[in-house]
Amino acid sequence: MPRIYVHPLPVRIWHWINALGFVAMIITGFQIRYIGLIDLMSFRTAVVVHDWIGFVLIGNFFIWLLFYLFSDKIRVYHPELSPMKHFRASFRQAMFYGYGIFKGEPNPHHVSVYQKFNSMQSMSYQVIMLLLVPLQFWTGVLLWDVKRFSGMIDLLGGVRVVDTAHVLIFIFFSGFIFMHIYLATLGHTRTAHIKSMLTGYEEIEEEHGGAK
Amino acid sequence: MVRARRQSAATRAAIHADLVNAARLAFAAVLLAVASATAGAADSALSQLDEQCLACHSSAGLEMKLANGDKLSLQVDAAAFAKSVHSAIGCAVCHASTSFENHPPVKTKIAGSREYSLAQTKVCESCHAPVFKQYEGSIHAALVRDGNPGAPICTDCHSPHAVMAKAAFDAASGAPCSNCHYPIYTAYAGSVHGQAAMACSSCHNAHDVSAAAKGDRLKSACLGCHQDALAAHKTWLPNAGRHFDAVSCPACHSPKAKRKVDLRLYDNAAQQRVAEKEGVPQFESRARLADAKGTGLDAMALQSLLRGFNQEGTDGKTTLRGRLEVSTGVEAHQLVRSAEAVRDCAKCHQQGADPFQSVTVSIVGADGRPVRYGAKPEVLNSIISVDSVGGFYAIGGTRIKLLDWLLALAVLGGIGAPLGHLTLNWLFKRYAKRIGGKEDS
Numbered sequence: 001m002p003r004i005y006v007h008p009l010p011v012r013i014w015h016w017i018n019a020l021g022f023v024a025m026i027i028t029g030f031q032i033r034y035i036g037l038i039d040l041m042s043f044r045t046a047v048v049v050h051d052w053i054g055f056v057l058i059g060n061f062f063i064w065l066l067f068y069l070f071s072d073k074i075r076v077y078h079p080e081l082s083p084m085k086h087f088r089a090s091f092r093q094a095m096f097y098g099y100g101i102f103k104g105e106p107n108p109h110h111v112s113v114y115q116k117f118n119s120m121q122s123m124s125y126q127v128i129m130l131l132l133v134p135l136q137f138w139t140g141v142l143l144w145d146v147k148r149f150s151g152m153i154d155l156l157g158g159v160r161v162v163d164t165a166h167v168l169i170f171i172f173f174s175g176f177i178f179m180h181i182y183l184a185t186l187g188h189t190r191t192a193h194i195k196s197m198l199t200g201y202e203e204i205e206e207e208h209g210g211a212k
Numbered sequence: 213m214v215r216a217r218r219q220s221a222a223t224r225a226a227i228h229a230d231l232v233n234a235a236r237l238a239f240a241a242v243l244l245a246v247a248s249a250t251a252g253a254a255d256s257a258l259s260q261l262d263e264q265c266l267a268c269h270s271s272a273g274l275e276m277k278l279a280n281g282d283k284l285s286l287q288v289d290a291a292a293f294a295k296s297v298h299s300a301i302g303c304a305v306c307h308a309s310t311s312f313e314n315h316p317p318v319k320t321k322i323a324g325s326r327e328y329s330l331a332q333t334k335v336c337e338s339c340h341a342p343v344f345k346q347y348e349g350s351i352h353a354a355l356v357r358d359g360n361p362g363a364p365i366c367t368d369c370h371s372p373h374a375v376m377a378k379a380a381f382d383a384a385s386g387a388p389c390s391n392c393h394y395p396i397y398t399a400y401a402g403s404v405h406g407q408a409a410m411a412c413s414s415c416h417n418a419h420d421v422s423a424a425a426k427g428d429r430l431k432s433a434c435l436g437c438h439q440d441a442l443a444a445h446k447t448w449l450p451n452a453g454r455h456f457d458a459v460s461c462p463a464c465h466s467p468k469a470k471r472k473v474d475l476r477l478y479d480n481a482a483q484q485r486v487a488e489k490e491g492v493p494q495f496e497s498r499a500r501l502a503d504a505k506g507t508g509l510d511a512m513a514l515q516s517l518l519r520g521f522n523q524e525g526t527d528g529k530t531t532l533r534g535r536l537e538v539s540t541g542v543e544a545h546q547l548v549r550s551a552e553a554v555r556d557c558a559k560c561h562q563q564g565a566d567p568f569q570s571v572t573v574s575i576v577g578a579d580g581r582p583v584r585y586g587a588k589p590e591v592l593n594s595i596i597s598v599d600s601v602g603g604f605y606a607i608g609g610t611r612i613k614l615l616d617w618l619l620a621l622a623v624l625g626g627i628g629a630p631l632g633h634l635t636l637n638w639l640f641k642r643y644a645k646r647i648g649g650k651e652d653s
Contacts, residue, residue: 033609036562043557045609048448056553102640147453156479157601158531159454164612171619180624183632 003201006116010067014060015197021057022173025050029170054140061133073115077126089119101186111202128176132169141165232642256300265303266290280324292374294435306335306372329367330356336366339412346420354579364392379419383411388436393541400545423581434461448555451644458604460537462544463567464554469543471560471567473592474535475514475586475601477521481529487576488583495575499585509573511594517573518600534604536567561608568592568609 007015031038031046041049044077068074080086100108109118117125139162141150146159153162187193188205198203231653258266266288268274274286293299298306322328338345346432347353347366355363367389379389388441389412400406405414415433416422422429435441444451463471477486477495488495500506502513509517514532521530537545560567572584572590591597592610604610 030559033608033611034563035558036564043561044448044450047557051450102637103644142449145453146451147457150454151455154603157599158605160598160602160605160610163605163607164598164615167612167615168618171615171622174619175622175626178623179629182630 001203001205004109004111005200006113006202007200008067008071008073009200010063011073012197012200014064018057018064021060022055022177024053024170025057025171025173026177028053029174031050033167046212051144054137054144058137058141064129068097073114077122079126080119084104086119086123088112090123093118093120094193097183097186106205112203116202120162124158132172134164136173139163139169157169258290258299261304262293262299262302266293271389276322278322278324278328282325284322284325284328284562288373292371296375297371297377298373298375305339306332308335326361328463329365332638333366333374338371343419346417349421350419350421351419354581358579362392364388379513381411386412389556396541396545399542403545403547404549405547406545423579431456431461443527458533460535462538462542462547463536465550466538466543466547467552467554469538469540469546470570471536472539472570472572473604474537474582475532475571475587475591475604476582477573478531478533478536478603479529480531482501484529485576488578490578493578493583495583496585499573503585507588509585509591510592511588511596511600514587514591515596515600516603531603532573532601534601535604539570558608560606562606565606565609568606598606 027040028046028050031040032050032150035043035046038047068077074166078091089108096105096108106169107118109115120146141155142162143159146153156162184193184197185191187196188203192203269286269288272287275283276286278284290317303308329521333344344366352364356365368391386393386401388396388574393412397412400412415430442452442456445455449455462469468607478484479486499509499517502517502520503509504513557564571587571589573587574582574584577583591601592604593613595614596613598612
């Protein structure tokens with residue numbers, strides 16, 4: 001089966017650090033918010049671990065950002081400027097996941113070096129990587145030292161407002177992570193996409209696609 | 213013409229009063245000079261004039277009946293007076309209004325013992341003006357101005373004829389503060405500071421005593437001695453600076469205390485707590501208006517109250533700043549050694565934690581004391597309060613319940629959607645197999 005190199009090394013390093021980090025952030029996030037209900041570790045340990053991993057993730061984000069800013073691979077994130085075209089492609093993709101995949105129809109999206117995301121992915125990853133993740137880092141840093149950033153926090157309406165924004169994004173990621181893992185198993189084999197994120201090479205199905 | 217005659221009479225009376233005062237002052241000055249010279253010569257023994265006064269005034273049971281029926285003791289403990297710091301100036305300096313012409317008996321009618329003591333504070337002020345000015349800014353003086361008959365004036369703390377030097381105060385006895393604040397003093401005496409025999413004034417100052425909940429003075433008093441406290445807390449307490457702002461020291465250092473949250477109206481433009489305007493108290497009436505049921509402010513009522521304070525051209529600058537504190541003054545004084553203080557974050561950072569079950573909203577009253585109004589604990593957990601209680605949030609403890617439901621929905625959706633998809637996939641395949649089997653047959 002032909003293979004193409006779609007996940008360069010910096011992207012893979014970023015992805016797996018991010019994956020482990022987000023799982024740790026979600027677990028410690030749950031522990032911080034629900035101490036007494038969940039007791040995996042002490043509140044203080046959860047806060048300290050959450051803070052440290054948060055900073056690692058912020059640093060890690062810049063691996064992703066700098067790689068895409070300084071390489072032509074940024075084209076994978078180029079948005080489709082025609083809304084009709086984007087809508088049609090997204091609809092086709094949604095129909096595939098919602099119906100076609102069950103009948104063994106081929107995936108309407110064909111992976112190439114500069115088009116590794118389908119239209120639904122490209123839109124959602126832009127929102128996630130350029131809006132939600134930076135917003136989560138920003139609110140996280142503000143909450144890390146409320147006193148130091150009190151001016152900014154007051155400007156935003158207070159610590160409760162900042163925390164509510166942080167928690168809303170946490171809620172999104174807590175749901176998203178399950179969907180993300182599941183969607184990753186919908187390659188031409190259950191593990192195809194996961195393997196490609198480890199090796200960098202995506203196997204290209206020539207005749208038909210869909211989950212096995 | 214009548215008016216001119218009246219004015220002339222008033223002027224004559226004023227001149228006469230001035231002359232009398234001048235004469236009294238001159239008399240006092242002469243007596244002081246004589247008394248000081250005699251005292252100096254006799255090495256702090258009483259002057260001859262003072263001895264003459266005490267010849268009568270040391271008699272047991274000497275008293276006079278005042279206009280309101282009070283009995284004013286006229287007895288002076290001669291030995292105590294001789295030891296007092298005022299023995300050097302003698303009787304006449306403070307009792308300048310008493311002259312040979314009008315004494316005995318005193319011809320001026322005295323309304324009551326409290327009125328007499330209040331009038332005599334002017335005498336204290338004439339020598340101790342800077343200290344008196346400090347006192348006038350105190351909560352004690354504010355209570356006097358409010359007409360509180362129990363509020364302390366100079367002579368309540370400084371026994372008038374046995375005024376001691378500052379160094380002679382016995383900190384261990386708690387006097388004179390313990391005379392009025394006895395329950396607090398008892399609690400304090402057993403605390404880490406009380407056992408170290410620190411005087412009340414070490415934290416509260418002697419004369420410019422302020423209401424405990426006003427400003428940051430008491431916190432500054434703690435940090436005045438415990439200068440490395442913030443650095444020490446930073447070694448183990450995340451967001452230590454924020455804790456110092458939002459949590460009073462006794463909330464953790466008085467571990468057995470019942471804690472509560474006080475949401476303080478705060479003027480962001482002036483960078484200080486909102487205070488009642490003198491003579492026009494509004495807070496309580498506004499709070500009652502917002503709390504129609506009278507069961508305590510709920511989230512909507514709190515928002516409405518806050519809106520009321522922002523309608524007076526303050527441009528939304530009035531916000532609420534929460535502070536976690538202990539419930540009573542007694543508890544605030546039961547401080548323990550730092551090793552015994554609360555260090556378990558879960559005491560506050562979990563749902564249903566004790567401190568968040570009691571909530572008040574407050575403003576600084578005209579006398580400097582906080583005026584509080586009860587609020588329902590739900591104001592700390594309601595989505596409606598995101599804006600109004602924006603300035604107070606304790607992770608876990610005051611979390612917004614609606615977000616808990618959203619989280620449960622997101623996780624269930626995140627798990628449920630793949631499971632549903634897998635099920636559909638399985639059903640489709642089963643159906644396809646059955647159709648295929650039928651076709652085959």
